[in-house]
Each structure stands twice: as C-alpha cells, then as structure tokens.
Amino acid sequence: MTIQVVPLGAGQDVGRSCILITIGGKNIMLDCGMHMGFNDERRFPDFSYISKTGDFTEMLDCVIISHFHLDHCGALPFFTEMCGYDGPIYMTHPTKAICPLLLEDYRKISVDRKGERNFFTSANIKDCMKKVIAVNLHQSIMVDDDLEICAYYAGHVLGAAMFYIRVGEESLVYTGDYNMTPDRHLGSAWIDKVRPDVLITESTYATTIRDSKRSRERDFLKKVHDCVADGGNVIIPVFALGRAQELCILIETYWERMDLKVPIYFSTGLTEKANHFYRLFINWTNEKIKSTFVHRNMFDFKHIKPWERSFIELPGPMVVFATPGMLHSGTSLELFKKWAPNPKNMIIMPGYCVAGTVGSKVLAGEKKIQIDSFTSVDVNLQVKNLSFSAHADAKGIMQLIRQCEAKNVVLVHGEKSSMGFLKSRIMTEFGIPCFDPANGETVSIETTHVIPIEMSASLLKRHLIRQSEAQEPDMSPPSSSESSDDSTEAFKKSLPAEVRPKDTVLIQGMLVIDEGKPIRFEEAEEVLQKSGLAKHKVRFEVRKAYNATALRAAVEEADYYQSMGPESGGSSEWDSDAFALDLVYVALQSAIGNHVALARDGSAIAVRSIRIRAPTMAEEKEKGGLLIGWDYQDEDLATRILSVVTLALASTR
Amino acid sequence: MFKLPDFSGIDLKSVDVVLISNFNHMLSLPYLTEFTDFQGRIFATEPTIEFGRSGSGLYPAYNMADIKACIDKIQPVRFREHVSLYGSLKLTAHSAGYCLGSSNWHIQTGTESIAFVSSSSIQTNLHPDLFDGSLLEKASTVIAADLCPKGATSYNSGVNDVCAKVAMTVARKGHVLVPCAISGFLFDLMEDIHLHLNHMGLTHQVQYAFISPVAETALQYSNILAEWMAPRKQEMVYLPEAPLLHGILQEKGLSKTYKSVHGAFSSDLKHPCIVFGGHPSLRSGPMVNLLQMWGGQAQNSIVLVEPRMDSAASLEPFKDLEISKRICPLDIRMSIDQLVDVMRKHKHPKHVLVPSSNTILTRSDGTAELADAKNTTSTPACQWSAYKYAEPLQLGIGSLYETVLLSEELAKGIFPQSFGTTSIAAISGSLSIYNNRMQLEPASVGGRQILALHSQRQLCGTMNLNTLLTGLAMIGVSDPVVTALDEIKDMQEAEIRVEFMLEGKDASIIMRENETIVKCEEAIHISSTVLLLKTLAESDIPPALDGDSHRAYARPLELDIVKFSALVHKGPPITLHPTYPHTPSHPTRFSPNIV
Structure with missing residues (x-):
C-alpha cells in the first residue's frame, strides 16, 4: 500500500498551504491557502494539477482546513465558488466562525483598495462557508464508509487543529500550524499516540530553539516601555486574531502593574467582534482563562482603546497594534510609512513575514524600502524582531513526532535550508524516513499493511491462561522503538514478572477464510469439527x-x-x-x-x-x-x- | 431528599469503568470515589463534569475537597470520541439530546456491543445537540433507563400552558415563581416565555431573576457550549451572538442572577418578576422565602414544571396561601414508544432491557411484555426483558471475537488450503497487545520452541495402500510384506500390515480405518513420518482400504506449516488481501511532477 503526498503550496516554502494526499484510494486536500507575497496567479495554489477539466468534486473526497490564517484558508472561496468544488469541507467551529471575517477583510483590501477584478465576492464567501461542516475536537467523523477524520488541539490560534486521517489501517496526521508550549491565552498542542504512517508537520521554526517564554516576554515589554518612555511611538503589526490577543493580554497586565498611562490602540474594527468570538469560544483557550472567565473575562481590556484614523496626527507617545501583520497593506503600512523615518520610533515584528512583503524587507534590515512604484520610505526607526509567533520550534516538532510515534515524516511550511537541517536530525534521532518535497513533487510512502481478522476470545483466553501458568520468560523483543525516557516502560520492567502485564502472547490456531465473511482465527480443533473433515489418527x-x-x-x-x-x-x-x-x-x-x-x-x-x-x-x-x-x-x-x-x-x- | 444508591450487592473494587450520562446522574459519585474502595475509571462529557462540579456543591453531604477530588478523577470525552480501554473495550459517548453534554453510551467488546440509553430526548426544538441514534445501529443489546412514563405531558404540549399562565400573571402585575434547577430545559422554557411575552407586548415591564448559588456560573458556562448545542443554536455563534437567549438578556440588563433572595434582589425589584431557581420540593432555599413574601397576594403565581417531583405534595404546606398555583410538568424524556420507533430505523438488537416500571408482566422465560408500547412483544430475534432493582440479569452474549491485525510478514508465510468455499490455514505467532491494538506477528525463535511444546497437529484424510507402496518404492524399499487381516475372521478391526526394511532397520505400518500405527526404530522415524504424510497428501485415488469410494476425499492439514508446507502444499503461496473494500474511488491518481 502506498500513501502519496504532493504539496501544491507550502512545499519548501511558507504561504498558500495546500497539500494533496492519496491514502487508501482516497484523495484529500489539506488546507487551501493563499500566498501573501504575490498579487498574481501565484497567489493561489495551482489547482489545475488536480484536474485539467475542473471536476474537483469528482477527484477529491474532502477538503480539511486546519485553522483560519489566510495562508491556510485564503483560497477556499476561490476553489469552491470559482473553481466549482462542491464536496465536503471540514474545519473546527471557531475556524468556521472567524475564517469568513478574515476572508472578507482580505477581499476588501484586494478589491476595494487595490481595485482588483475577478476576485471572489462577499456572497462567494458566504456560500462557501455554507458548505463547511464544523467538527469538534476528538470527535471521530466518518466522511464515508472508509474514511475517518479526527481533530486534535493544536494551540497556535483559536480553533487551530491537527487532523488525524485514517482509511482502513493506514493513517496520516496533518498538523497545520501548531505550538507545543502553552501561552497566555492558548494551551499547547496535544495528540494521542495514534502511530500514523505519515506525519505531515509544519517546520516554520525548524532551526530555532527559542529561549524561555518568560525572558521573551520580559524582553518584549522592556523594549516597548523604553521606547514610550523616550517619547517614541511603537507600532506592532499583527493580525486581528491570534497573536494580537496574546500580546494584548501581556501588555494589558504590564500596564496595569506598572500603572502606565501611555495610550494603547488597536487598529481594526474587527477587535470588538474578535474579542466576542474569544468569549464565546473560551473552551478553546487555556485552562486559566477558562476557569476564571465567569468572574473576569480576559478579553475585556481596560487599557486598550480602538484606533481612529485621526490619531495618526497625535504627537505620541503611543502603542498601536496595527493590522495586517506583514505590513503589506492597511493601517499597519500607513503607520509604518508615517513613522519609519523617525529613529525614536520602534517597530516590533512579532510574527513571521512572507518573502516579498514590506514586513520581510523590514526584517531583512533594508534601509530604503520601495513600497510601490510611486513611494519609497527611509527606514530609520528601530526594528525589533520578536519571535512570538506560535509555531513549534525544533524541540517542539521533535516532541510531537515522539508523542504520536510517526513512522514517516513529511516537512512542509518552512524554508528549504532549515528543513534540510531538521530532516537529518529527525532521521538520525528517530531512525525514520523524512521528506521535504517541493511544490508539485510527489512523495510516495510504502506502508506495511496489516490484515484485520477476528480472533476467537476463547482462543486468546486459553493461551493467556497457559502463558501465565507456565511463567514463561517474556518473549517480547527488547523494545527498541521505545524512547528511553518512557517512564512507564521502565516502571513495567521493574515489576516482578507475575504482576507485569503481558504485552505479548504466544498463540496458535487455525485461520478460516470464508468468502464474503471476515477472516476468523479459531481453535484448530473446533474448525475441524465444524468443517466435517475426516480426522486421521496416527x-x-x-x-x-x-x-x-x-x-x-x-x-x-x-x-x-x-x-x-x-x-x-x-x-x-x-x-x-x-x-x-x-x-x-x-x-x-x-x-x-x-x-x-x-x-x-x-x-x-x-x-x-x-x-x-x-x-x-x-x-x-x-x-x-x-x-x-x-x-x-x-x-x-x-x-x-x-x-x-x-x-x-x-x-x- | 438525598439518598445514596445501595451498593451493598456489588464488589466496588471489581468495577472497572463508570459511565456518566448527564450531570443529574452523578450525585453519588463523590461517595463512590472518596468513601469506597472503587478504583476504576470514570468517563463523562466535559459539560457533564462542569455542571456536575457546581451541582454537587449544592448538597451538604460532601465538602468541597471531596467534590474536587472526585471531579478530578473523571476523564472528559466528547461525543463520538473513541475511548479504548484494556485492549478490547471501546467506549463512545453519543448525544442524548436531553441537556448540555447528556450522553448515551456505546460499549463495544470484540464483536458484541451494548447501547446504554439513559435520559434522552428526541425533541428537535430544544437547545442541546440532537439525539444521535447511530449508537443503535450496531448494538446487539440495548439497555434503556429513565424513560418517560405513560401519560406524561410532553414539553411541546405543556409549554404553551406555562407561557399563558406567566403572561396572565405579568399582565396583572404579579410575580411568577418557577422552582427549578438552573439547567436543562429551563434554558428553552425561559426563551419560550420571553418570546411569548414579547408577542403579547409585555416584555418592557418584566424582569427575570435566577436565584441560586450557582446561577451565575451555570448561565455563563452554558453559553460557551455552542459546540454541544443543536445546529440552530450553533449557528448563533457565527454571528457572533450568545447562543442561549439568557446571555443576550443578561447583557441588556433584563435578567439578573442572585446568590440568594437576601441583598440586591429586593432593591432591584421594579417590575413584575419571573423568578427561576430554588428547589422544586419547596422545602428549602429561596422559594420558601419568596412564598412567604409573595404567597399572600392572589395576583402572583407559582408554576411547577419539574416532572420527576410529586408537585401536589410539594405544594401541600402552602395550600392556604392566596397565590395562584399551577402544576404543569414538562417532560422532554423519550418514551418507550419513541424508543421503539427509533429502533425500527436501525438493525434490531437481540436484547432490549427496560426498567420494570415500563413493563406489565414478566414471563417465566425472562421475556417481558411492555406496558405502553404499541404491539411490541418479544420475538426470537429481539427479546424484551425488564430489569429490577438489585436483581442481576444475565445477558446471553454469543461467542466473542476480538479484532486482531495480522502482520504482513506473518501473512506471507500462510498457505491456506481450500475446501469448497472455505479455506483454512494453521498459523502460529506472537500476539502483541499494545496501545489497545492487537497484532499477530511471527514468533521469535525462542517463542517458536515454546509453541512447539504445546502445538497439537491435526491430520485429515485417509491412508491409501497403493500410494504408500509407491512412496516406499520411491525411497528405495524393495519388497515390503503386506498382510491383510480381515475383520470377521480375527475378531478385531480390519487392518493392513506393511512390514519393510528402511535404512537397514525393521519397520512396520499398520493401517486401520481411522488410525495408522507406525512402529520403527527411533533412527528412522523421521523418514517414515515424511513418507506417511506424503501418502496422506497424495492419495488421489479413492482409498482402497475402506472400499467406501464415495467418501469425501480430503487432504491432510498441517499445523506446523514452517516445516512441512513445501511438502504438503502443491501450488504457489497464496497471499491474503485486506478485507476492507477500497477499490479506489477515483479512476486516476494525481500524476506527479507537472508543475
């Protein structure tokens, strides 16, 4: 049996995540994102790869969206309404709720401001969302008789999920984006030991091992405080949802503690609505917020006020959270243009920036940035990069591989160079194959196949009893696949043989294969009796x-x-x-x-x-x-x- | 008011798993976990746990530490999440539609499965997620509990009555008391009352109060559970709006929560007030105070909606009060008729167990006749029985099978032989039980040695003299002496004796109808075994021995295929194919490397 993986986007790249998989004869699309570094047709994944004739519904069994970031769901209305895909789409409830807001926001910027044509409309977004089937965490969903999917908590942003996909005995896990360390508003990613044949994981921070969270937070707050104390303005480009809430909670608590009066603004009209979503989906946040929400909702901010356009003329100092996060358009770009020439000001880039955006140029340290064909800006303000993006770092990725016990790993959503490093590390540390396909490159993974049969319980029981009576030495091979830090394994070994649970049983019997019935494994004696074959004694x-x-x-x-x-x-x-x-x-x-x-x-x-x-x-x-x-x-x-x-x-x- | 179930008949230490269906059904749980030797595991849905946490606190039987310790032991699950235990037990919660997080349980072991249907509702206009009947699809046994009694008023038919009563009272500027717990169908009732008042144009002069120590928590918490609600309620969060109406009213200040009647409640009172809360028994809590305050005025009213209470008895001490009293029990529970209807849509189970209150008589064979189900009696295919308090009931569950995975490596070495439509093959291996998954793999060398000590080979077929002689000739035995003993003459079983020399040693083979005896020197026994098996395998001609030529010819079966497969089996090895039918649903796969 073979599992095939083809990235249409996010192969050795970040942006327009879209991965096709074939598992047990089913074709599934994982994420349907857009690339923010492009404004031409490269913005969307190349769907013609799937079918030249456009019979996408015929070709695909389902589409799964991991979370609401546009590089994971941005092409969905285009795919369903303009390309005509009409099959099932799965995402979590918060993703289904928030995704249309971001799509609409993005549409407005593209169509209303940039005057693009041939773009999906508001109605398209609404129609698209109607086709979405919302799923709960851990709930196993049968897409059809053979295909099962199940979502697991991924941290990263509200509603982000990893998906476990199973057909027969073959299985695959797609992580989307995830975070293995809990933060101020979300918990950490977690998955059962599902032992997937293939794990497709993001690798944004493949080479980074970030320093401790606390010091990162202190660092961030000190930079902001120093700047405003000096009379400078601080601009923090963020997306309306996700990191923004995390940073808001952080700054809000700091302002409260230090009793600061410098105004903080949040630039988007979405905030109010966004915070409302956070209140309704509080079950998806972390334990601390959940347990206190009845008395004090973390998302009712005291110090953070909505931004108005006229404030740009105020002398400052002030702190502004401005959208979008990669400075490619909107308020954040406007503020950046205004404040960039003044060295007193500061920009804190908390997230990752896609190549080609203004944000990435700022991060690259360019001193003069061409924004469009008419304007260029001198960059004199202080640029701070703060790795605050909620992605798993190299340690986290390794931790997840260990947690789910993957048999093969496919890396996507990362830079090619750093992927190579992580790839070799995974191969040496776990001794499992690891792949990093480029866009359009097919990875074929052979799976050992197993045959489900039905074993008579009495047969098993007889052998279990026999084995426990005989006090035979444990015949299980030394568990080489187990990692050495598995404490339960060590605990089991320390127990005396009589109470240690058996993990292997020697067994013998007769397989009976009747056409059209499941294969059964029974006592040989019984089988021969039933079959009526003449026994011969020698x-x-x-x-x-x-x-x-x-x-x-x-x-x-x-x-x-x-x-x-x-x-x-x-x-x-x-x-x-x-x-x-x-x-x-x-x-x-x-x-x-x-x-x-x-x-x-x-x-x-x-x-x-x-x-x-x-x-x-x-x-x-x-x-x-x-x-x-x-x-x-x-x-x-x-x-x-x-x-x-x-x-x-x-x-x- | 608070009585524990009688656990005396059960060895609690032997209980492995406790499944909770909803938060009303877990009040004895702290007793079980904190005061007995119960050591098993407990499963419940997340809302059940959260409501249970605040609900148990209302009973003075436990202290907060007991409750916390107990709640911490419960493992949360979600609907349709598969929980695997002890390698062979699978548990799945399915929505019961009764209240937030209420669940019915599907319990599967091997190929047998049990559906436990507790408090359920198949009404579709309530706020909880809809009843999920799919657990009945596979179940061979259905155990039903907490069914709606015959003649109860359904929610839909009773709610108008309640609304009318409330509207009448509000219209004459009276207060309304609705004693009930802050949970379950109250959320729907409140919504219906508000819509009714709105319809009547009375909403501008009314206020709602929820009085209970847990009111605030319950109301707030219920509104973040959209994922556990009916689709129509789920849609609300996409707007985004609070899915339950009380959230919106609370935001607007139309409804308030109070821990008790003391304090802010009286000063907030400006309009006719509809009060929810207290205990429906009317023996303690805020309702007693309120009845004292408002019971004297005839324009006020009290409406009792709780179906499980003897409401007339609750009202008995207050019968002289002027307040207008109305008993309208609303029952959302599934009735036995509805259960029968639901089951008709699925495969019929072998057993259905119902509480004895729902049956009229039990026959000697254990089958029962139902009290109020239309034309439903036991049939051989589907047996109805009644269960009673403290009376054990044995379920005849058929032969059990466990699902095991056969590894590719082992399967490759299997050579099934077919007999008509059936093929059989003897196998041995090592079964690894790990992470709730059983996989059969080839045994290690040491394992095979141990298995050999216990193996029991089986032989089928008949001996054939001609083939035996041919076989002997082939291994170089020149002149075997054949003696036939007749049955009648020698007063013993007919037998053929073949005596010969092999490798310079004496040997003899005695053939009887169902038995062959080989006598030889130890040194040559392997050679004679091989010869014998070959004879059994190749006796293509009808055996001359028994003269019964129409007897079905059968080939020998070898238990230990490792040693003898090459000898016995004539064709190429047969590989098994997975049984799940996944013929590719699409004619083409993605063609590689086009971009």
Missing part, C-alpha cells in the same frame, strides 16, 4: 536403542567412588531400563518441566499422549532399548522429547 511406536553396558559401567564407576558400599553393583539383578528411565525423567524435567506436566509411574513416563516405557514382553526386551510412543498430534513435543532422550542416554557413555 500413532508412532519407536524403539530407542541405547548402550546398556556403557550405561551400567558409568553407573558402577560413579557408585564406586561415591559409596564404596559392598552391595553396590553387586550380583543382584540390575535393571538398566529402570535406570535409563530415571535418567530420562530427570533430563526431561529440567528441559521442559516448566512448560508441560510430566507424570511418572513405575515403568513409564507420560506426557500428554507420549509414553516412554521399558519393554515388558520378552520379545521386546530381547531387542533392548526404551519404547517411545505418541500420537501424531503431539509430534512437535515428541520430537523435542526424543532429542532430550538421545542426549540423556548418550551422556552416560
């Missing part, structure tokens, strides 16, 4: 010859040294067969006595159908040797016993 009677003289000599020698008794080995009738039986019994007891019950009476040893006896009739005696008989059903045991007997009798020579 019994073996073999004579095991041994050298009686040598045996006697060996015994006499031993006796002589041991007892020196006068009677030993005397003229009394010495029964070599009885002695041989004794020898065999002792040898069997030590070889297999732990596993099967041995019975001994005067002239014979019995193990199940196997009997080892001394010859009784004169005719038999004449030939010498021991007689061993067994039913063919115990052939395996008999073979083992024969070898033990041979060894035991040979050793006397």
Whole structure:
C-alpha cells in the first residue's frame, strides 16, 4: 500500500498551504491557502494539477482546513465558488466562525483598495462557508464508509487543529500550524499516540530553539516601555486574531502593574467582534482563562482603546497594534510609512513575514524600502524582531513526532535550508524516513499493511491462561522503538514478572477464510469439527536403542567412588531400563518441566499422549532399548522429547 | 431528599469503568470515589463534569475537597470520541439530546456491543445537540433507563400552558415563581416565555431573576457550549451572538442572577418578576422565602414544571396561601414508544432491557411484555426483558471475537488450503497487545520452541495402500510384506500390515480405518513420518482400504506449516488481501511532477 503526498503550496516554502494526499484510494486536500507575497496567479495554489477539466468534486473526497490564517484558508472561496468544488469541507467551529471575517477583510483590501477584478465576492464567501461542516475536537467523523477524520488541539490560534486521517489501517496526521508550549491565552498542542504512517508537520521554526517564554516576554515589554518612555511611538503589526490577543493580554497586565498611562490602540474594527468570538469560544483557550472567565473575562481590556484614523496626527507617545501583520497593506503600512523615518520610533515584528512583503524587507534590515512604484520610505526607526509567533520550534516538532510515534515524516511550511537541517536530525534521532518535497513533487510512502481478522476470545483466553501458568520468560523483543525516557516502560520492567502485564502472547490456531465473511482465527480443533473433515489418527511406536553396558559401567564407576558400599553393583539383578528411565525423567524435567506436566509411574513416563516405557514382553526386551510412543498430534513435543532422550542416554557413555 | 444508591450487592473494587450520562446522574459519585474502595475509571462529557462540579456543591453531604477530588478523577470525552480501554473495550459517548453534554453510551467488546440509553430526548426544538441514534445501529443489546412514563405531558404540549399562565400573571402585575434547577430545559422554557411575552407586548415591564448559588456560573458556562448545542443554536455563534437567549438578556440588563433572595434582589425589584431557581420540593432555599413574601397576594403565581417531583405534595404546606398555583410538568424524556420507533430505523438488537416500571408482566422465560408500547412483544430475534432493582440479569452474549491485525510478514508465510468455499490455514505467532491494538506477528525463535511444546497437529484424510507402496518404492524399499487381516475372521478391526526394511532397520505400518500405527526404530522415524504424510497428501485415488469410494476425499492439514508446507502444499503461496473494500474511488491518481 502506498500513501502519496504532493504539496501544491507550502512545499519548501511558507504561504498558500495546500497539500494533496492519496491514502487508501482516497484523495484529500489539506488546507487551501493563499500566498501573501504575490498579487498574481501565484497567489493561489495551482489547482489545475488536480484536474485539467475542473471536476474537483469528482477527484477529491474532502477538503480539511486546519485553522483560519489566510495562508491556510485564503483560497477556499476561490476553489469552491470559482473553481466549482462542491464536496465536503471540514474545519473546527471557531475556524468556521472567524475564517469568513478574515476572508472578507482580505477581499476588501484586494478589491476595494487595490481595485482588483475577478476576485471572489462577499456572497462567494458566504456560500462557501455554507458548505463547511464544523467538527469538534476528538470527535471521530466518518466522511464515508472508509474514511475517518479526527481533530486534535493544536494551540497556535483559536480553533487551530491537527487532523488525524485514517482509511482502513493506514493513517496520516496533518498538523497545520501548531505550538507545543502553552501561552497566555492558548494551551499547547496535544495528540494521542495514534502511530500514523505519515506525519505531515509544519517546520516554520525548524532551526530555532527559542529561549524561555518568560525572558521573551520580559524582553518584549522592556523594549516597548523604553521606547514610550523616550517619547517614541511603537507600532506592532499583527493580525486581528491570534497573536494580537496574546500580546494584548501581556501588555494589558504590564500596564496595569506598572500603572502606565501611555495610550494603547488597536487598529481594526474587527477587535470588538474578535474579542466576542474569544468569549464565546473560551473552551478553546487555556485552562486559566477558562476557569476564571465567569468572574473576569480576559478579553475585556481596560487599557486598550480602538484606533481612529485621526490619531495618526497625535504627537505620541503611543502603542498601536496595527493590522495586517506583514505590513503589506492597511493601517499597519500607513503607520509604518508615517513613522519609519523617525529613529525614536520602534517597530516590533512579532510574527513571521512572507518573502516579498514590506514586513520581510523590514526584517531583512533594508534601509530604503520601495513600497510601490510611486513611494519609497527611509527606514530609520528601530526594528525589533520578536519571535512570538506560535509555531513549534525544533524541540517542539521533535516532541510531537515522539508523542504520536510517526513512522514517516513529511516537512512542509518552512524554508528549504532549515528543513534540510531538521530532516537529518529527525532521521538520525528517530531512525525514520523524512521528506521535504517541493511544490508539485510527489512523495510516495510504502506502508506495511496489516490484515484485520477476528480472533476467537476463547482462543486468546486459553493461551493467556497457559502463558501465565507456565511463567514463561517474556518473549517480547527488547523494545527498541521505545524512547528511553518512557517512564512507564521502565516502571513495567521493574515489576516482578507475575504482576507485569503481558504485552505479548504466544498463540496458535487455525485461520478460516470464508468468502464474503471476515477472516476468523479459531481453535484448530473446533474448525475441524465444524468443517466435517475426516480426522486421521496416527500413532508412532519407536524403539530407542541405547548402550546398556556403557550405561551400567558409568553407573558402577560413579557408585564406586561415591559409596564404596559392598552391595553396590553387586550380583543382584540390575535393571538398566529402570535406570535409563530415571535418567530420562530427570533430563526431561529440567528441559521442559516448566512448560508441560510430566507424570511418572513405575515403568513409564507420560506426557500428554507420549509414553516412554521399558519393554515388558520378552520379545521386546530381547531387542533392548526404551519404547517411545505418541500420537501424531503431539509430534512437535515428541520430537523435542526424543532429542532430550538421545542426549540423556548418550551422556552416560 | 438525598439518598445514596445501595451498593451493598456489588464488589466496588471489581468495577472497572463508570459511565456518566448527564450531570443529574452523578450525585453519588463523590461517595463512590472518596468513601469506597472503587478504583476504576470514570468517563463523562466535559459539560457533564462542569455542571456536575457546581451541582454537587449544592448538597451538604460532601465538602468541597471531596467534590474536587472526585471531579478530578473523571476523564472528559466528547461525543463520538473513541475511548479504548484494556485492549478490547471501546467506549463512545453519543448525544442524548436531553441537556448540555447528556450522553448515551456505546460499549463495544470484540464483536458484541451494548447501547446504554439513559435520559434522552428526541425533541428537535430544544437547545442541546440532537439525539444521535447511530449508537443503535450496531448494538446487539440495548439497555434503556429513565424513560418517560405513560401519560406524561410532553414539553411541546405543556409549554404553551406555562407561557399563558406567566403572561396572565405579568399582565396583572404579579410575580411568577418557577422552582427549578438552573439547567436543562429551563434554558428553552425561559426563551419560550420571553418570546411569548414579547408577542403579547409585555416584555418592557418584566424582569427575570435566577436565584441560586450557582446561577451565575451555570448561565455563563452554558453559553460557551455552542459546540454541544443543536445546529440552530450553533449557528448563533457565527454571528457572533450568545447562543442561549439568557446571555443576550443578561447583557441588556433584563435578567439578573442572585446568590440568594437576601441583598440586591429586593432593591432591584421594579417590575413584575419571573423568578427561576430554588428547589422544586419547596422545602428549602429561596422559594420558601419568596412564598412567604409573595404567597399572600392572589395576583402572583407559582408554576411547577419539574416532572420527576410529586408537585401536589410539594405544594401541600402552602395550600392556604392566596397565590395562584399551577402544576404543569414538562417532560422532554423519550418514551418507550419513541424508543421503539427509533429502533425500527436501525438493525434490531437481540436484547432490549427496560426498567420494570415500563413493563406489565414478566414471563417465566425472562421475556417481558411492555406496558405502553404499541404491539411490541418479544420475538426470537429481539427479546424484551425488564430489569429490577438489585436483581442481576444475565445477558446471553454469543461467542466473542476480538479484532486482531495480522502482520504482513506473518501473512506471507500462510498457505491456506481450500475446501469448497472455505479455506483454512494453521498459523502460529506472537500476539502483541499494545496501545489497545492487537497484532499477530511471527514468533521469535525462542517463542517458536515454546509453541512447539504445546502445538497439537491435526491430520485429515485417509491412508491409501497403493500410494504408500509407491512412496516406499520411491525411497528405495524393495519388497515390503503386506498382510491383510480381515475383520470377521480375527475378531478385531480390519487392518493392513506393511512390514519393510528402511535404512537397514525393521519397520512396520499398520493401517486401520481411522488410525495408522507406525512402529520403527527411533533412527528412522523421521523418514517414515515424511513418507506417511506424503501418502496422506497424495492419495488421489479413492482409498482402497475402506472400499467406501464415495467418501469425501480430503487432504491432510498441517499445523506446523514452517516445516512441512513445501511438502504438503502443491501450488504457489497464496497471499491474503485486506478485507476492507477500497477499490479506489477515483479512476486516476494525481500524476506527479507537472508543475
């Protein structure tokens, strides 16, 4: 079986995330984003890759959107309303609620300000959202009879989710963007140990291991405070939702504590609505906010006031949260143009900026930035980059791979150079294959396939009981796949064998394959009875010859040294067969006595159908040797016993 | 008022799992977890846990530390989240439609499954997420609890009565008391009352009060649970608006919450007030104070809506008061008729268990006749039984099967032999039980040795003299002596004795109808075994031994395929294919590297 992964966007790149996968014969699109660095057709993923004729509904089984950022959902109305995809679309409730706001905002900027044509309309966005099926976390959803999806909490932004996708026994996890460390308003990403065949993970911060959260926060607050104390203006470009709320909570608490009076503004009309969403979806925030929301809602800000356009003429100092985050348009760009020439001012770039945007040029340290063909700006203000974006860093990515126990990893949503570093680290640390496909490049991953069968519970029970009675040594291979820090494993090993739960059971039985029915695994005996096949019994009677003289000599020698008794080995009738039986019994007891019950009476040893006896009739005696008989059903045991007997009798020579 | 269930008949230590259906059904949980030797796990939905946390606090039986310790032990789940336990148990909560987070449980072990249907509602105009009947699809046994009694007033038929009563009182400037818990269908009732008053043009002169120590928490919390609500309510958050009306009224200041009647409540009182809260038993709490305050005036009224209470008895001490009294119990629970209807839509279960209050008689064979279901009686395919307090009931669950995954590596070494439509193959391996998943893999060398000690080989087929002789000739035995003993003559079973020399040693094979005995020296027994199996395998000609030529011919089956498969099996190995039918749903796959 093969799982195929093709990134249409976000392959060795950040922006327009769109990944196609084929798993168990199902085709699924993961995210449908736009690229903010482009204004031409490169803005959207190349959907013609999927189908030249546009029968997208036919080709795809479903579309899954991980979160509301435009580089993950920006192309969705274009794809559904203008390309004509009409199949199911899945996203979480908060994503479904917030996504249309951002799409509308983006549409306005593109169409109303830049005067673009042939763009999706407000009605398109509404129609598109009607096709969306909202999902809850952990809820398993059957898209059709074979395809199951399940969402897990991803942190990152409100409503961000990772998706587990399963067809038959093949599975895949797509992380979207995620954050492995909790912040002031969101929890950290978490996933069950689902052991996916493939993990497709973002790798925005593949090479970064960020310093501790606390010091980052202190750093951020100090920079802001220093700047305003000096009379400068601080501009913080953000997206209306997500990081903004985190930074607002941070600054709000700091202002409260330091009793600062410098005004803080939030530039977008969306804020009020956005905060309302946060209040309604408080279940998606972190535990602390959840537990206190009845008394004090974190999203009712005291110090942060809405921004009005006229404020731009005020002397300052002030702190302004301005949208959008990459300075590509809107208030943040306007403020930047105004404030950039003054070295007293400061810009704090909290997020990641897509190549090609003004934001990325600022981050690159350019001193003169061409904004469009008519304007260019001298950049004299202080530029601070604060890695506040809620992506997992290298440590977090490794942690997630360990948490879900992925068998293969595919890296997307990151820079090519840093991906290579992370890739080699994953391969050495986990010993699993790792891929970083470019856009349009197919990765094919072979999965070992397993066959689901139904095992009779009584069969399992019989073997479980047998194994626990026999106190056999644990036959499980040393767990090499387990990471050494797995404390439960260590704990299990420290337990005495009797109470340690069995993780492997040796088992044998008969597979029954009936056409049109599930394959069953049952007791062989039962199967044969049901099938009505004629049973045939075979019994073996073999004579095991041994050298009686040598045996006697060996015994006499031993006796002589041991007892020196006068009677030993005397003229009394010495029964070599009885002695041989004794020898065999002792040898069997030590070889297999732990596993099967041995019975001994005067002239014979019995193990199940196997009997080892001394010859009784004169005719038999004449030939010498021991007689061993067994039913063919115990052939395996008999073979083992024969070898033990041979060894035991040979050793006397 | 507060009585624990009788746990005396159960060894609580042996209880592995407790499933909670809704927050009304967990008041004994702190007792169970904190005061008994119960050590199992507990599952409930998130809203159940949160409402349970505040609800349990109302009962003086526990202190806050007990409740916290108990609540912390509950593992939260969401609807349709699969929980796997102990390798073979699967639990899934399905929406019951009764209140926020109310759930019915699907319990699956191996191939058998049980649906536990507790307080449920199939009404579609309420705020909780709709009843999810899919748990009945697979269930072989259905256990129903808390069904609506016969003759109860449904919510839809009773609510108009309540609204009319409230409107009448408000119109004559009277106060209305609605004793009830701040949860469940109250949220719908309040909405219906408000819409009715709005319709009548009375909303401008009315105010709502919720009086309970937990009112504020319950109201606020319920409004952030949009994901647990009916689709029509879910849509509200996309606007964004509070999904439940009380959130909007509270924002506008039309409705207020109070911890008790003391304090701000009296001073806030300006208009006719509709008061929700207290306890429907009317024996303690704010309703007692309010009845003292307002009970004397005839323009006020009290409406009792709680269906599980004997409302007449509750009102008994206040029968002399002037206040207008109305009993309108509203029952949203599913009735047995509705359960039958719902089950008709799905595969019929083998057993249905209902509380004995819903049956009229139980026959000696354990089947029961239902009190109020239309024409529903036990059939051989579907048996109805009644369960009673403290009476154990044994469910005859058929043979159990567990789902196990056969590894590719092991499957490759399996050579099934077909007998008509059935193929069988003997296999052995090591079953790893890990992370709720059982996988059968080839056993290690040591494991195979242990397995060999316990293996029981099976042989089928009949011996054939001709083939045996041919086989003997092939391994170089020149002149075997064949003696046939007749049944009648020798007063014993007919047998054929073949005596020969192999590798210079004496050996004999005695063939009877269902049995063959091989006697030989130990040194040559392997050779004779091989010979024998070959004979059984290749006896293509009808066996001459028994003369019964129309007997079905069968090939031998080998248990240990590792050793003998090459010998017994004639064709190429057969590989098994996965059973899930995924013929690719699309004719083409993505063609690579076009961009």
